[in-house]
Amino acid sequence: MIKSKLYLLFLFSVLSADFTFANQSEINIYSFRKQELIAPLLNDFEQTTKIKVNLVNGKSQELLRRLSNDGAQSLADIVLSADLAQLHNHRHLLQPFNDFAQLINVPTQLRDTNNLWLSVSIRGRALFTSDTTHVPTPIYYGDLQQPQYQETFCVRDWQHSYNQTLFAGLLASNNNQDSAWIQHANKLLVKRPSGSDRDQLRSLAQGKCQFAFANHYYLAMLQNSQNKRDRDMASKLSINWLKNQQGLTPISTTTVAIAKYAPNADNANRFIEYLISNSAQKMYASLLAEYPVTSVIKNSEFKPALEGVKRSIGLLDQAKAISP
Numbered sequence: 001m002i003k004s005k006l007y008l009l010f011l012f013s014v015l016s017a018d019f020t021f022a023n024q025s026e027i028n029i030y031s032f033r034k035q036e037l038i039a040p041l042l043n044d045f046e047q048t049t050k051i052k053v054n055l056v057n058g059k060s061q062e063l064l065r066r067l068s069n070d071g072a073q074s075l076a077d078i079v080l081s082a083d084l085a086q087l088h089n090h091r092h093l094l095q096p097f098n099d100f101a102q103l104i105n106v107p108t109q110l111r112d113t114n115n116l117w118l119s120v121s122i123r124g125r126a127l128f129t130s131d132t133t134h135v136p137t138p139i140y141y142g143d144l145q146q147p148q149y150q151e152t153f154c155v156r157d158w159q160h161s162y163n164q165t166l167f168a169g170l171l172a173s174n175n176n177q178d179s180a181w182i183q184h185a186n187k188l189l190v191k192r193p194s195g196s197d198r199d200q201l202r203s204l205a206q207g208k209c210q211f212a213f214a215n216h217y218y219l220a221m222l223q224n225s226q227n228k229r230d231r232d233m234a235s236k237l238s239i240n241w242l243k244n245q246q247g248l249t250p251i252s253t254t255t256v257a258i259a260k261y262a263p264n265a266d267n268a269n270r271f272i273e274y275l276i277s278n279s280a281q282k283m284y285a286s287l288l289a290e291y292p293v294t295s296v297i298k299n300s301e302f303k304p305a306l307e308g309v310k311r312s313i314g315l316l317d318q319a320k321a322i323s324p
Contacts, residue, residue: 026052027267030067031080032060033254038080040287045274051267060086060161067093067259077262078271081255084117084309085165088316091116094257098269102276105294109306110253119253120275121284122291122304125166126216127240128204135210141170141242142177144188152210153188154200158323162197162215162252167319168312169250169305178244179322186324198222205233220289241302248305250312253293 031038035057042053056063060081067074068090079094081087087094096115103111103118110119129137135152138144156163170179181188190209197214201222204212222234241249256275258268274280281292296304312319 025050026054027077027264027271028054028075029056029078029080029271030063030076030259031055031057032063032082032086033057033080037288041275041280041283044279044283045271048274048279049267049270051270064090064093070261072261074259074261075263076259077264077268079257079259081257083161083165083252084119084255084313085161085168085252085316087117087255087257088313093260095260095262095265097258097272100269100273102273102294106276107293107296107306109309110293110296112310117255117257118272118276119293119309120256120280121254121288122251122293122296123254124216124241124249124251124302124304125162125213126219127242128201128212128214128219129210129238129240130204130207131236131238132207133210137211137240138242140177141179141181141244143242144181145184149211150187151190153190154203154209154212155185155189155193156195156197156200156213157193158185159320163213164316164319164323165252165312166213166250167323168315169252169308170244171315171319172250172308172311173244173246173248173305175245182319183322183324201237202233205236217289243302244305246305247303248308249302250308251304251306253309254290 029042035055042055045051046053056076063079067076067079079087094116097118099115106118112118127138135148138149143149167179167182170182191203197218200212200214201218203209216239219234219237219239222230222237225231243249256272258265258272262268276294278294281294284290285292296306
C-alpha cells in the first residue's frame with residue numbers, strides 16, 4: 001500500500017544519507033503527477049514485483065529543487081514527470097537507465113539518446129469545441145492567425161508547461177506558419193487566462209467561449225467522473241486535433257528517469273522496465289486515457305509529430321521568449 005504523502009515527506013527529511021538505510025525491497029518515487037492518477041500503476045508494480053513503493057507527490061519545481069539541494073544525500077530513486085518539459089535543464093540530476101529488451105518497442109524519438117529519460121505515455125494538447133460553438137473549427141495551427149478566431153478562446157496561463165511544450169513543438173516544425181500566431185496569442189482570448197484545463201472546459205461548456213485548449217485526456221476524465229455535473233459537461237464537448245503544415249499533430253509525453261544518487265538503482269531500473277510492459281501500457285490507455293508509447297498511434301484521428309519531441313526540448317527557451 002502506498003504511504004501517505006505527509007508521512008513520506010517527513011520520512012525523507014529525517015532519514016540519514018547513509019545508504020545502509022536503503023531497503024532493497026523498496027523504491028522511492030518523486031512524482032509530479034497526482035497520486036490518484038498513478039495509484040493503479042504503482043499498486044500493480046508492487047503486486048507484480050513485491051517491491052514496496054514509497055511515493056512523494058508534489059510540484060515539479062519543488063521536487064526538483066529538493067533533489068538538487070539534497071545531492072548525494074537524496075533518497076529519491078525515480079523521477080516521474082507529467083511532461084518532458086519539466087525535466088528541461090535537469091539532466092545533471094539524472095543517471096542512465098539500463099538497456100533492456102522492451103526498449104526496441106519504444107520509438108527512438110521518445111527516449112533520450114543517452115538513456116537519461118524515457119517516454120512512457122503520449123498525450124496531446126487538443127482543441128475542444130462545444131455544442132454551441134458556431135465559429136468554424138480550425139484545421140491547422142496556422143489558421144489561428146485568421147481574424148475570426150480573435151476573442152473566441154479559453155486557455156490556462158500561456159506560461160504553463162503544457163502550453164510551452166505545445167509552442168516548442170510548433171517551433172520544431174521549422175515552418176513559420178505553424179508558430180506565427182503565438183506572439184499574438186492573447187488576441188485569441190475571450191477572457192484572462194486563469195485556472196486549470198478543467199476550468200477552461202467548464203467555461204467552454206457554459207458557452208463563455210467558442211474553443212478551449214486542454215490536454216486530451218480531460219474529456220475521458222469528465223466522462224467517467226462520479227460527479228454528474230462533470231458527465232453532463234462532457235456530453236457538450238467534442239475533441240479536435242489541429243495539425244502543423246506537414247499534417248502532423250504536436251505531442252508531449254510523460255517521462256520517467258532515475259535520480260542521480262538513487263540508493264535503489266536496481267529497483268528503479270525494474271520500475272522503468274515495468275512501465276513499458278504490455279500490462280502497464282494497457283493501463284495507461286484504459287485508466288488514464290493516454291496513448292501507449294509501445295504501439296504508437298496507427299489509424300488514429302491524428303498523426304503524432306514524433307520527430308518534434310526531442311527537437312522541442314531545445315526550443316523551450318525560445319517558446320517562452322515569444323509567448324505572451
